[in-house]
Amino acid sequence: MHTQAGAPVSRRRFLALSAGGAAAGAAALSGCAMQVSTGVSGSGETVTLMVKPEDIAPELIRQCQKDTGITIKTVQHDITKLIAMLTSGSPPDLVRAVGAVDTAYYAARDVMEELDPYFAKSSVLREADLDPVNDLWRFDGRTQGRGPRYGMAKDFSQDSMYWYNTSTFDKAGVDYPSETEPVTFEAWLDDAKRLVQRKQGQTTVFGGSYSGLTRATLMASTTASAGGSLFSDDFSRVDFTSPEARKALAWYIDYCKTKVGPSLIQPDPNGWDGPTYQAGRMAMTNSGYWLGGMINTDRKLAPVSRLAPAPMFDGGRRVSPCQGGTGMWMPRKARNKDAAWRVFEWFFGEAPAKARACGGWGIPTLKSLRPLMPAETEYQKRTLKAQEAELKHFSVVAFTPYTTADSFDALFNQIAPAAMKGEISVDTVAGRLNSAINEQLKRGKEQVG
Structure with a gap:
């Protein structure tokens, strides 16, 4: 499969190429150059x-x-x-x-x-x-x-972990999650339902935010937590109707439907969790260790913030990917x-x-x-x-080579909101996601050759 030396890469291999992800900038640190390469x-x-x-x-x-x-x-x-x-x-x-x-x-x-x-x-x-x-x-x-x-x-961070604000838990009379033992996704959502605050039909304090860095990585990670794999062994297909993937999808659809946190059908006005959590308007945020860089600069927020392990599904396995x-x-x-x-x-x-x-x-x-x-x-x-x-619980959750997270998300974001609004069932949305994403994966596999 290797290209010949000096030969340009085939343009066909790069159709629909896209990539994403945020990166925090690095500050310069003078006078700390370490050993030099040999x-x-x-x-x-x-x-x-x-x-x-x-x-x-x-x-x-x-x-x-x-x-x-x-x-x-x-x-x-x-x-x-x-x-x-x-x-x-x-x-x-x-x-x-x-x-x-x-x-x-x-x-x-x-x-x-x-x-x-x-x-x-x-x-x-x-x-x-x-x-x-x-x-x-x-x-x-x-x-x-x-x-x-x-x-x-x-x-890096283990991006299925989450931060929580103890003062919002105190206000709602909810017990703090453990900082070493994972809660179940089911318990996390139950807590979010108790922590959410609404006024005149509007959410004023999100009970919790949980959408992963992308929907692609969220679905792959939560399916792994349920004990399965979103992708087939050769990564050429997804199957949202498998018991594990369906469990992960149903949980996320339920999270969106209950409107306890930001989603496609209830966007965060700030566009991301950081400012909302900092303002005391979010009880739990699915952000890993990296958000501590922001939390640590806020003297009021830091003492009431805790970092908790990645949740796991009841009967699933403990995974905490990046x-x-x-x-x-x-x-x-x-x-x-x-x-x-x-x-x-x-x-x-x-x-x-x-x-x-x-x-x-x-x-x-x-x-x-x-x-x-x-x-x-x-x-x-x-x-x-x-x-x-x-x-200790880190593991690689492998992603398919046949599409990008952005392309996967574009289809997911187009198909899933109907289920989030209660207009179609989880099984219907699972079938539609399979059809659309598997067609995308098929084209991607053809490009690779």
Whole structure:
């Protein structure tokens, strides 16, 4: 399946290509450059990164020049432009992507450089030091989580976890969830129904928000929690009518229907959970450790906030995946690979990585950097204890290589609201989702060839 050396990538493989996911920016940290790589250099060269503005701030670009001697040139992350650059044979040197949903997609289309030889020689990014979350960036030609490494996450959270505000629980007379033992999804929704506050038919305080980073990762993760898999063994089909996937879908439809939290039929006016939770208008938010970066800056909010484990279904299994894992990959046709790897090492293992670890906006993806996670205040110590306990339950929930999360979500968002409004049954919506998404997966499989 590999392309011939120097041959441009087939445009057919990139039809309907799209990618998404938010990434928090990294703050520059002066005077903290760690050990320097051996085996590759690149001083005096220029490396082109296709990233979003928040991925690498101007001061970090300047610091890269100072630390490595390499000039970084950035290109705005744009799928159409990426396709054009890849198909013309002149891609960027490094490209940002969301590991959980993009790795299998790009790797199956044979455009990613295998990075194992680089990791093997690196004294900065040692394989033994890589957090298991980096397995999101592996793909063996069939299943994500195994095989060659194609990239690395800059930081991560276990995105099925949730924060809760103890003051809203106190007001409603609801017991706090455990910070070490998972509640069931059924119990989570029951709590949300008790915590929601309404006035004149309008929701004034959301009982809880639970929609995952994307509906694609939400459905894959909750189906895994129910004990099954959303995708067939070869990832070419979904089956929402399987007992486990139907249980996950029915739970989410019920969550939306009861209007205890934001959804397609009851959008959050703020567009995301952060400001709503900060304003005391949300009792529980399905946001992982990363939201602690915001919570910690609010002296009123931090003492009443707790981080709880990912829920699980009654009779299911305990899984706590990462639904993001944003990082970078190197195109197979990149022209400046050694210098690109040096920037990769610097970004993922040196000053920027150290700054991210200190900031509390994500868990470091190098185990050796975990001691830098904030643990000064009682709130931070409590959060860290809950997070460290949850790390034991991390696992990769593999995603299909035959569609993108955005394309999956577009169909889900078109089909599911009728069930959320009670106009059609869960079984009807399951059948419609199967028809539409399986047609999309079939086309994607044909593109890969």
